[in-house]
Amino acid sequence: MTSDTDARPALETPWRRLDKRMLVVGPLGSLVRFLPVALIVLVTGRGGDPMRLWLPVAIGVLAILAGVVRWRTTQYRITAERVELHSGWLRRQQRSVPRDRIRTVDLTAKLLHRVFGLSVVQIGAASGSTAESSGLSLDAVTTAEAERLRRELLDRSRVAGTAPAGDAVADPPRPRATELARLRxxxxxxxxxxxxxxxxxxxxxxxxxxxxxxxxxxxxxxxxxxxxxxxxxxxxxxxxxxxxxxxxxxxxxxxxxxxxxxRWYDYRLTREAAADGSAAATSGGAGIGTGTLHVRRGLLTRRSLSVSEQRLRGAEVVESLLLRAGRGAQCKALSAGLSRDAQGGALQPPCPRDEAHRVASAALREHPQEITLAPLRRHPRAALLRRMTRALGPTAVLVAGVFAAGAAVPGLAWLGPPSLLLLPLAALLGLDRYRNLGHELTSRHLVSRQGSVQRRTVALQRAGVIGWTFRQSIFQRRSGMVSLEAITAAGAGGYKVLDVGAADGAALADAAVPHLLTPFLATGPEPGP
Amino acid sequence: MATAVPTALPLRPPAHQVSPRAVRWWQLRALVTLVVLVAPQVIVLVAMGGSAPGWLAWTAGATAAVTLVYTVVVPPLLYRIHRWEVTPEAVYTLSGWLVREWRIAPISRVQTVDTEHGPLQQLLKLASVTVTTASARGPVKIHGLEDHAAAELARMLTETTQATPGDAT
Incomplete structure (x- = not known):
């Protein structure tokens, strides 16, 4: 293994292994997964069959061997510039993430890991170029080590400083944490x-x-x-x-x-100030902090999500139809490096709507009226027509299809009349989708709302917009509308403002990010290409 | 109704057109699609002979007719619409036929620049340039450039982005 202690020891960080306890936890984990198979073999196998006994034993031996090989071949190190992970035996994998690309650190401890005091560290990075991997995961290190890594990796003020060598180095001072929310x-x-x-x-x-x-x-x-x-x-x-x-x-x-x-047992949302605390308000403006947002939750599986505040690009308040009916909502963070699943970036459980807006405001350090509660501009009436067409059109085709099927197959004829009920439902959906459309530009954010079954109010930092896409179908062109999408590195990658007036859309994009669009604006009234 | 007369999107078209040979490229692609769609139907028709269902001949004919009309009408239209422009600050493209799409990406946020030559494009000495930013939704693509112009553009963009500090997020 690499142990060049003689050559520039200050720059050469030693490789480290995963925790020794993984020698037990790894095989145990695979055994638990194979338990049903083993049980079935044990229960169903005939008495004299030697396979009945040997198969579980073989699985056990294989699991232990795999665990040992995995532990022996996995190494990681954290240098001043990057986090590196080498793993695999027959197929060596070398993954490396530059530290200044790290956006989120996710700690997960499943029940088995918790019993042994271990945590999986998932590092999420801004994934732009395909050459750099978008993140890596250390499965697993001690919970104390995981906690240390979490704080260290997101603390950009320490990146240029000392390269952490190992446990011998003193932990960074425990940062001051402010509680923003907790479970009710x-x-x-x-x-x-x-x-x-x-x-x-x-x-x-x-x-x-x-x-x-x-x-x-x-x-x-x-x-x-x-x-x-x-x-x-x-x-x-x-x-x-x-x-x-x-x-x-x-x-x-x-x-x-x-x-x-x-999922949400013992949920807590805190903000941890940066370790040095000196560079509180940097170039980014008064509203941008240098700390870390920290979500902790979970009963059996403990999860901890940390989002670097400097890399937070905004927040969204999501209300599914039922949740909206119950006056509930959920706030999510917009940042690169978050997992794309339903819980990715969730800053809180489903909760009262006011609480969701409050958490969004606390997380972004903005007044709610500046972000997700901003009074929004309504979209033109032509947008209503478009929403209705899009809701009713496919439904009408479906209903026609049902009637056609009824005419062809006599047994299905009864389906026709009830399917007509879908039409008013679709109309209601279209109307609601129109009513929910809205956008506004506040001092630091672009706020946009859309959707009915899943209503999303997105507040995206204007400084986080890294491009625009305008889309115009022939129907939109006729009615003078355009849909624009603000491109960003965070979250879904792009956030749409649907169906605004063509002139308003261009003006909005031009105002949101100064100078980017200006050279391409038409100077006088001229027909499109 | 607030606005009586629908207004056009107040964006000027990008400065440059793509290579005129791109029309040939789009037509060739449409012909490939034609073959892929019609050939199986014809094969079934021939294989089954007289027992083939009557509608199969109709769908085969209709597919061929629609694709042929597309091949004649749409590529010249695409050529007139597709435009691109690179300024020291941004990459700007316009594409699309039924749905037009304007894309703008600031040069300072560009992460990678790729050129791509598909088999048909190689035949016609054409290339596509893809400009990727930090966003998954953001790639700006310019199709149907002359291959030397594409190489020159990629070289120029790569130099500009390398000169820009920061990690482009």
């Missing part, structure tokens, strides 16, 4: 209103089914279940449907609440 259990009422309620049904169902399957049980073998099935088959069909629906809703509600509790 009354928010549990929003859990069934999220899309995870549907996932909840799936999760609970799958868990129960797996349990039965793993134990080699057929649910029909249990007398209670069998009795219930018997009784159901003898009741009228509407009652069966109603009972099943009620059970499904109950499972969804309970499942969503359980998921909520697992």
């Amino acid at each position: 259990w009354s928010w549990l009422r929003f859990a069934p209103l999220t899309f995870s309620a549907i996932a909840g049904v799936g999760a609970v169902g799958a868990a129960v089914f797996n349990l039965f399957d793993d134990l080699g049980l057929n649910p029909r073998d249990i007398t209670a279940v069998d009795d219930a099935t018997e009784r159901l088959t003898h009741t009228p069909i509407w009652l069966t449907v109603a009972v099943l629906a009620a059970i499904l809703v109950a499972v969804a509600v309970v499942g969503a609440m359980l998921l909520f509790a697992e």
Whole structure:
């Protein structure tokens, strides 16, 4: 291994291994994953079959070997400029992330890791060029080491300073942390209103089914279940449907609440000031801090997300239809390096709408009226026509298709009239989508709102806009509208302002980022190309 | 109604057109699409002989007709619409036919510049230039440039971006 201690020891950072406890946790993790297979083999195999005993043993030995190889071949180091990770045995992988590209640090400790005091460190970086990897993960180091890495990697003031060598180096002083939000259990009422309620049904169902399957049980073998099935088959069909629906809703509600509790138990949002604290207000302006936003949560799996404040490009308040009906919302951070899944960048659980706007304002250090609560400009009436066409058009085609199918296949004829109900629903959706459209330019942010089933109010830092895309279909061209998209490195990569007047759209983009668009603006009234 | 007369987007078109040979390129691509779409239908028609369903001949004919009309009409139109421009501050392109798209990326945020020659483009000595910024949604593409002009443009852009400090995010 590389141990050039003689040549410039100050610059040559030694390679480090993952924690020794991974020798136990790694194999245990794979064994848990193989447990169902092993159980099935043990339960179903015939008595004399030697495979029955040897297969689990072989799996066990392989898991231990894989764990040892993985531990032996994985090395990482953190130099003054980059984080490097070498891994793999037959296929060596060398990943490297420049430290000034690091935007987020994610710590995750699943139950098994927690028992052994370990955490997985996931480093998210701004991914621009394809040559640089967009992040890497250390699975796993001690929780104390993970915590140290988290603070060190996001603290840009220390990048140029001493290269951290190892545990011998004193921990950076614990930063001052201000609490911005914490969990209130009354928010549990929003859990069934999220899309995870549907996932909840799936999760609970799958868990129960797996349990039965793993134990080699057929649910029909249990007398209670069998009795219930018997009784159901003898009741009228509407009652069966109603009972099943009620059970499904109950499972969804309970499942969503359980998921909520697992995800958000002991949730806390804090801001940690930079270690030196001197460069509080730098060139970026008064509203931009140099600290770190820190979200901690989780009951079984502990998760911790850290977002560098200098790299925070804004916030969005997301309200799904049900959540909106219950006056709830959720605030998410816009930053590069966040995972793209549903929980990526979530700064809080689903909670009351006011709380979501408050957290957005606290995270961005702006008055709510300057960001997500800014009074928004409505979009022109032509936008209503476009939203309605887009909602009603496909629905009309669908309804026509259903009627055509009814005409062709007599058995499906009854589907036609009920499908007409879809039309008013689509009209309502289109109307709501129009009503939700809005945008405004505040002193430091571009605020834009759209969507109905999933309404998003995005406040994007104007300084974070790195390009524009204008799109105009022939219909939009006729009605003098344009959709523009602000391109940014953070979050989804681009945030749209749908259907604004053509002149207003260009003026908005020109005002949001001075000088970028100006040379391309038409000087006088001239027809398009 | 606030605005009685619909206003055009007040952006001037970018300065340069792409290579006139790009028309040939788009036409060739349309012809390739024609072959890909029609050939299987014709093969089925021939293979099944008299037992082929009647509508198959119709769809094959319709596909061929639509693609041929596209091949004749659309590429010259695309050539008239597609334009690009690079200033010391920004890359600016206009593309699209039914949906027009104007893209602007500041030079200071450009991370990589790629040139690309597909098989058809090599045949016609054409190239595409892709300018990537830090955003996943942001690549600005200029299709159908003369290959030496594309190489020159890529070289110039690479030099400019390397001269710009910062990590372009």
